[in-house]
Amino acid sequence: MLPLDARNQLAVESPAMFSRIIFAGLDIRKLLSKTALIGGAGGLGVIVGEILARTGIGKLIIIDRDIVEEENFNRLVYSREDINKPKAECFAKKLESIRNAPNIASKFHLKTEAYQEDVVAWMELEKLIERSDIIFTCFDNEAARIELNAYATALNKPLIDGGTSENALRGMIITVLPGKTPCLECYWSNQTLITIEEPEEDQDLKTSLLKVPCGASLATTMNIIGSIQTEQALKILLGYGNIIPMIRVSLEDDLSVTASHPNRRSGCPACGEL
Amino acid sequence: MDDSFDIKFTRGPVVGHWDFIKEIPLFLNIAQVGKRGWDKRLQEELEKLEYIKKLKKDNILFTKVEQDAQNPRIFYVEGSSEMNEEIKFILRLPIRYPFVPPYAEEYYYGKYSFYSYSDHGRVACLDKINNRWDSEGRHGIAHFLAMLGYYTALARHNVKLSSITRRSKRKSK
Numbered sequence: 001m002l003p004l005d006a007r008n009q010l011a012v013e014s015p016a017m018f019s020r021i022i023f024a025g026l027d028i029r030k031l032l033s034k035t036a037l038i039g040g041a042g043g044l045g046v047i048v049g050e051i052l053a054r055t056g057i058g059k060l061i062i063i064d065r066d067i068v069e070e071e072n073f074n075r076l077v078y079s080r081e082d083i084n085k086p087k088a089e090c091f092a093k094k095l096e097s098i099r100n101a102p103n104i105a106s107k108f109h110l111k112t113e114a115y116q117e118d119v120v121a122w123m124e125l126e127k128l129i130e131r132s133d134i135i136f137t138c139f140d141n142e143a144a145r146i147e148l149n150a151y152a153t154a155l156n157k158p159l160i161d162g163g164t165s166e167n168a169l170r171g172m173i174i175t176v177l178p179g180k181t182p183c184l185e186c187y188w189s190n191q192t193l194i195t196i197e198e199p200e201e202d203q204d205l206k207t208s209l210l211k212v213p214c215g216a217s218l219a220t221t222m223n224i225i226g227s228i229q230t231e232q233a234l235k236i237l238l239g240y241g242n243i244i245p246m247i248r249v250s251l252e253d254d255l256s257v258t259a260s261h262p263n264r265r266s267g268c269p270a271c272g273e274l
Numbered sequence: 275m276d277d278s279f280d281i282k283f284t285r286g287p288v289v290g291h292w293d294f295i296k297e298i299p300l301f302l303n304i305a306q307v308g309k310r311g312w313d314k315r316l317q318e319e320l321e322k323l324e325y326i327k328k329l330k331k332d333n334i335l336f337t338k339v340e341q342d343a344q345n346p347r348i349f350y351v352e353g354s355s356e357m358n359e360e361i362k363f364i365l366r367l368p369i370r371y372p373f374v375p376p377y378a379e380e381y382y383y384g385k386y387s388f389y390s391y392s393d394h395g396r397v398a399c400l401d402k403i404n405n406r407w408d409s410e411g412r413h414g415i416a417h418f419l420a421m422l423g424y425y426t427a428l429a430r431h432n433v434k435l436s437s438i439t440r441r442s443k444r445k446s447k
Binding site: 118120121123142143146147150151185269270 | 344345347348366367368369370373374377379404
C-alpha cells in the first residue's frame, strides 16, 4: 500500500479518474504494468474486467467463445446493439471507451486483446497465459477451468476462480497460488469407477420427464463473487494483505461469507509435483 | 391432425444400448496428447473407432472421425441419425484427456439435444459423461461417441414424452 504522503503526490501526477483509488492506497503505477487474462466474459468476467479497468490495470486479455444474446441482459455491460456480436470483442471495446479518453495520456490507457475462442485444445492459450501476470477463470464449465488451471500451475501464474450455484444464490472464490495453495484440480478429484451395468439413474431418465435445462444467473450474486475475485487479485498484484484460498458466499435466507484454508492434495495431477 | 408425435416410438423398446459401450474394450495404452506414448495411444484410438461403425443400433451412425492437421487435440466428427438428420461437431480433447472425457462442441441431433444445462446447450452430455468416465484413462474417443449416442437416444425419448404430456394437459382443459 502507498504511504500517506506519497498518495497526494501520485494523485496530482495521475488522471482524476484514478485519484480515489490512489487515496485508498493502491499504487496504480504497479497496476499499469500488469496484464490480466479473463477467461469467460459472462456474468462474472464482466464484473472482474470492469473493476480492473477502472482501477488501472495495464492490459486485459479477454477470451470468450460466445456471442451476445438477449439472455445475457440480466448481467451488466451488454446492450441491444451488441446482440450477435462476439462477447469478448464487445466487452473489450466498452472497457477501452471507459479508460482511453483523448484527454488522458496514453501511458494511462488500457490495452486489450479479445479472442472469440474455445479455450479447450486452443493452441494459443499457453502463450497468452505466459504473457499474463494473473489469470481469472469465470467460465460456466469445468473443462475450460481445468485447461487454464493446468497451464497456470505449470507456468507458476496465480489463478482466481469464481463460480455460482445452480440456484444462483451461492458462490465460491478459489485463489490458486501454484505450489502454495490448492489448485482447482486439488478440489475436483475425478475418481470414478467404470460402470459395468447400465446406471440406475439412467433407467429413471427413461421413464421420467426430461427436466428442462435452466442456467440460473443473478447479477446480485455475480457482483459479489466477481468483486471478491478482483479484490484477491489486487492483493496479489500489489502485494498487500492475506490471500484466502477458498471463500464461500451464500445469499440464501441469510447472508454468510466463509473463509477456509484447505490443504493441497498430494498426487494432484496438476500441481502435485510443485 | 395430430402429426407431431410418434406414439409408437415412446411406447416401444427403450432406445439407447448401454451394452454397446461395454462391447468396446478398455484402452491398454494410457498417454496424454503429445506426451510419451501418445503415438501408440492414437493408434489404439483409431482401432477402437472401428467399433463405432456398429453404433447405428443406437440410432446414430458416425461416418467420419478425422484429426485436425495442425492441432492433435481436435477431431471433426460427422454422422447421421436414423432419420437422416445430419450430425456434425468438433470433438475437443481437454489437456487432461484421457483422464477426463472429450467434449462435443456445437453438437446437435436434429432438433433434439441432451446438453449440460450450465453450458447453455452447446457442450453435449458433459455432466452425464463426466460421471461415467474412467479416471484411469481407459476410456477413449470410441467410448465417448458411444456414450454420446446412448444419452442422445435417452434425451430424444424423453423430449417426446414430455411433449406428449404437455399436449394432453392442454386437451384436458
